[in-house]
Amino acid sequence: MSNQIKVEVASICQVAPTIREFTLEAIDDALYPFSPGAHVVVEMPNKKKVYKNAYSLLSDPTDTQRYRIAVRLQDASRGGSIYMHEQVKVGDQLLISPPSNLFSPLWHAKKHVMLAGGVGVTPFMSYIPEMIRRDADFELHYMYRSLQTGAYKHELSEQLGDKYFDYDSDRQTRCDVTALLSQQPLGTHIYICGPDSLIQAVEEAAQTLGLPASVIHSEEFAAPKPGMPFVAEIKSTGQQVDVSAEDSLLEALEASDISIPNLCRGGVCGQCVCTVVEGEIDHRDQYLSDEEKAAGNTIMPCVSRAAGERLVLDI
């Protein structure tokens, strides 16, 4: 992408046992201001292959001198988060996309309730300064495991006072999501960023309580996880593309010079959707609805894979 921005890693710090924070500074021009909840796609120039992962910006959106991101070392990483943790040093240069936003607060909400799971606290770090500027009514509920995550908990607690609630499952404190949602006044919007299990638990509680789906917002970038190798066949040309265990389908297509429009590369934005005419799909994205997943004729190649040995794509 020609509109990428070159940045320099100005500092790195460990903000939780498995989370590192990177401060990125502009090299040429000033950086764009951004909107709360925005992310950038960071390109990691690894020797064997280039990783591209989306990370939420956690600095104050009005700061155009630097961006901050936080990267959690993933248990099932194919290399992206390992690369960020082990290879990237202060003074290195990286390419990032301009900020995009798929998880913006809805400013007409009467109240904002944010639910963060682990490193999922990051987009809310950019919500909070703007919420305070606008004098919005909000609460942050932060769930983490202090042996692994829990970045920024002290500064958030200090800054937010009685708007801050934390739950450390390594110390057996848990959030009763149903009770939390049932207390909220009409007009409250709920934002969830964290593991799929948290998103599902909140969505189920909301459904049970009769809250409309339109007030529940979530974002989880799924860095593509490895799987079994398979073959993707291109219907229009008959071309066979081998997808290795470590590569995503999107990466394998790109390596074969088949370009697919894409933005977040994390199963959220919906840009890379492809039609499948044959083969079972292992859906791993946040974008397609349950009905679309069950229909089995569309795939998000950035994160999802074949459930079997072969997929035929209508491209």
Next chain:
Amino acid sequence: MRVAPKEVETFRDDFTYSNSPEAIKRFPFPFPEDEYRYSVNMEPHTPKGGEGSAYEHFLDIDEHYLSEMAERKLVLDEMPHRCLAMEHMELACWDMLERLMTSLAQDYSDYFKLTIEGDQWTWENKLLNIHDTFTFGDSSTLPQSPLEYIGCQVQGDFALLDQRDGDLFLDAGMITCPADWSLAFDAGMSFKEWHGPVPMAHNEGIFERALKYLTAMQVGSPIRRLNWTLTVNARMDTSPETYHEWGHERTSVTPENVGEKVYLRVEMQVMDRMPRSNALMFIIRTYLISLEDLATNPEWARRMHRTMKTLPAPLIEYKGLSRYHSMVVDYLAQFDPAN
């Protein structure tokens, strides 16, 4: 060469508006082929056509600048609700002000100057004799709302679309020269709602594709498209609010006056992602040219004839051309030897 702003001409009453030969030459002619085809025709809004072209800069300031700013003031004095911003669009309005001021100061440094010292901004517009210092983000330090303040200094209409739930909502704007639509009526509508009246395109999935494309637009990569209609007399404000003033003029077209009375009205529509608010700015920059002036370019006249001749009936109706479309086709036929 670049066209400098000339003195004020009118878009109403005595209609003194006119295009210089240079303005005719740089007119953004909208028809890329001989037959009419429905298309979204979007392209990156990057410079093309070289110095003086309507596509040279992000914003096009041309010889009609003072006339259009005077016309806008007349409209707003009479109907202040032609400029509106819902409460949650405040930051988007500042985004717009920043984008317009920085690009004007960069591209037209003879006319505009912006000095930024922290959040203290000083803005100078030499064409309109404006010189103000204000605090960025604090509306109380400007003489008007940020949207009205900057909107009254730039040619074109402006809409700010809030993005939420994967859709776009028309929640702010300044619309004083619309091609028969009303901001007050459309305010708060979603993308598909405000496009509801457009014929033919709904079945072809055009709006789904356009919405998907627009919601994914990134900061720093604006796009443009041209849209067109015909207008009787050089009237900028063809709004539903003033229909009683211009609707009847459609009956005044005759085979004798069609060349001077009917204008091709082209909108250069620019869409740009706003960084601070994630809103989408939608600029509708309107150009008017009489058929007579257009016909000074034989290739344009020939192509326009073929396009008008093949225009589908639902579009003739939607664009409000029914009463005089055949006169336009007959007039243009003289420039098309193969007709």
